[in-house]
Amino acid sequence: MTQIGFVGLGRMGGNMVARIKRDSEHDVVAYDRDAATVKRVADETGARGVRSLADLVEKLDAPRMVWIMVPAGKPTQDTVDELAPLLEQGDIIVDGGNSKWTEDRVRAATLRKQGLGYVDVGVSGGVWGLEVGYCMMVGGPEPAVKKLAPVLDVLAPPTSEASRGALGDRGWAHFGPSGAGHYVKMVHNGVEYGLMQAYAEGFDLFDKSDFDLDNAKIAHLWNQGSVVRSWLCELAARAFELEGDKLAGLSGYTGDSGEGRWTIEDAIAKDVPTPVITASLHARFYSRGNGDFTHRMLAALRAQFGGHATKKSADG
C-alpha cells in the first residue's frame, strides 16, 4: 500500500485517481480547486477528498508524494509554488502534466534546495487511459522514482509480451534525470503531429478522389494487418463513423499545446532536420487561418508581375 496526494481532478487526473483506486489498495488523497469535483471523484472512486492543499498535506504521512495533474505552464508552477512551502524535507512532488523539459530542470533544482524531491512524468493515453492504462515517460532521481513506482505500476498498462524484456512487467519507463520524462513525452507529441498530418493528407486525397471511397471502411481495413495500422488509425475509423465520411459537422481549427513547437525548437538547437514535424505544426497554423497575409501577398505579387487577376476580400 502506497499513499499519494493528487492535485487536479480533471479528465486526466480524475481518471487516474479512479484507476488507482479501482486496481490497487493505494490510499489517495484528492484535491481540486472545484469542491464539487472533489466530492464527485471521492464518491465515485473512494479517494479521500480534501478542501485545500494544506488539508491535503496534513492528511498525508511524511515522507509525502503529491502528484500534480493540472495544465502545464502557470497553473502547474502556481501549484508547485503554493504546495512546496507546505511540504517537509524528503517529500516528493510529481508533475504529470506537459511541462517543458527545461522548466523541469529549473524546478527540480529549486525544490532540491528546499530538500524536496521532484519527478517529471509525461503521460500519454488521453481519456482512454482509464481502461487501457497510461503510457508514462519518467524523469528524476532514482530514489524518488523508486518510491513512486507502485503508483506508476497501477496507472500503466500491462506490457505486451514483446516489450516485457525492455520494460519489466508494467508499461512505464524511467529515462534519466529531471526533464528526461517530459523530453521523451514532448518528442512523442511532435511525432504524433506528424502521424496525424500524414493520415489527414491521405484521407483528404480520398475525399477528392476520382473514386467514390468510404473513409470509415478504409480506416477500418487499414487496421487489419496493413503497414499503417495504429491506434490513431483506429481513432480515425471511429471519427468517420461518428462524424460521417465528410466530417461535415467539424471546424478544421486545430490547436496545439506547445510540445510540437518545443520539439522543433530543440531540433533547431541540435541542427536536426525535422521537415515533417515542422510542416505538421505549420498545417495547424494554416488551419487557424494564419498565413492569410502570406496568401494576400502571393496574390499581390502574382498580379504585379503577370497581371493575374486578384479577388477582392469579402471584408475589403
Added chain:
Amino acid sequence: MTQIGFVGLGRMGGNMVARIKRDSEHDVVAYDRDAATVKRVADETGARGVRSLADLVEKLDAPRMVWIMVPAGKPTQDTVDELAPLLEQGDIIVDGGNSKWTEDRVRAATLRKQGLGYVDVGVSGGVWGLEVGYCMMVGGPEPAVKKLAPVLDVLAPPTSEASRGALGDRGWAHFGPSGAGHYVKMVHNGVEYGLMQAYAEGFDLFDKSDFDLDNAKIAHLWNQGSVVRSWLCELAARAFELEGDKLAGLSGYTGDSGEGRWTIEDAIAKDVPTPVITASLHARFYSRGNGDFTHRMLAALRAQFGGHATKKSADG
C-alpha cells in the same frame, strides 16, 4: 474449394501461396520464372508447380483465375501480355502488385475487349503477412471480385471486433471499379512514408538529445498505451534491438518504389496540399545524396553575398 493460379513466387507470392495452402482446401497452381523456386514452393506448400504460363493455364479449369504477383511496371505488364492470349473468355487476371491505378484502368479496358476480367488488389503486410494475414484493397467489377472472394478470405487477417461491422468477417475490402484497389494502396504507401518520417525525426532527436536515451526502450514504451502506438513503432523497437540504438551498421540510403511520387502527383492534380507526404519523399531523395547541387549552390551564394567561407569538396 476454389482454384487459382499464382504467377510470381517471391517473398510476397510464395508466402501467399503458403498461407492459402495452409489455411484452406483451395487448389493452387504455382508458376515462377525460376524453376527451382517453383519446386521449393510446391514441395513446401502442396501447391501444384508448373513450368510455363501455358502449362499453368492448361492445369486450371475454365473459368480461370490467375493472380500475378510480380514487380509493378514492365514485369507485370509483360506477364499480362504473355498470359492474356492464353486465356479464354470469362477468365480473370488478378494483379496483386503495386501497379499504378491509372494503368489498371487501361489494362482493364484492354482485357475487357478480349472478354477477360481484371481485378486490382493492393496488398499490404510485407513478409509478416504469412502469419498475420494480408491487408487487401480491391478494385474491379463486382462479379469478378465475388469469384475471387474465397481466396481473399483466406489471405486476409480475421478482422478485429471493432471493424467487423464495416468489413465483414475478413480483413479485405472492395472499394470500387478498376484502379480503386491500387489507388487506396498507393495512398496507403504515401501515408506510410509520412508515418515513417515522423518517427525517424523523433528518434533522430533522441539520438542527439542532452539525455542519454535508450531508443529501443522508448519504442517499446510507446507501444504501451501511448497515442503513437502502431505497428511501425513495434518494428522500430525491433530494429533498435537488432541493429543497436545507433543503427550504426546501416546505410541511410532509402529507396522508393513509386507509390509516394504517384500520391503526390495525384495530390497536385487535385489541388490537395500534402506537405508531409511530399517532405517525406524529399527526405528519401536527400538520403540518396540528391540535393547535393542545391547544397553547393547555397554555399556558393552565401559566399558571394557574405564572404562566408566555403569548403572544398573531397573530389573537387
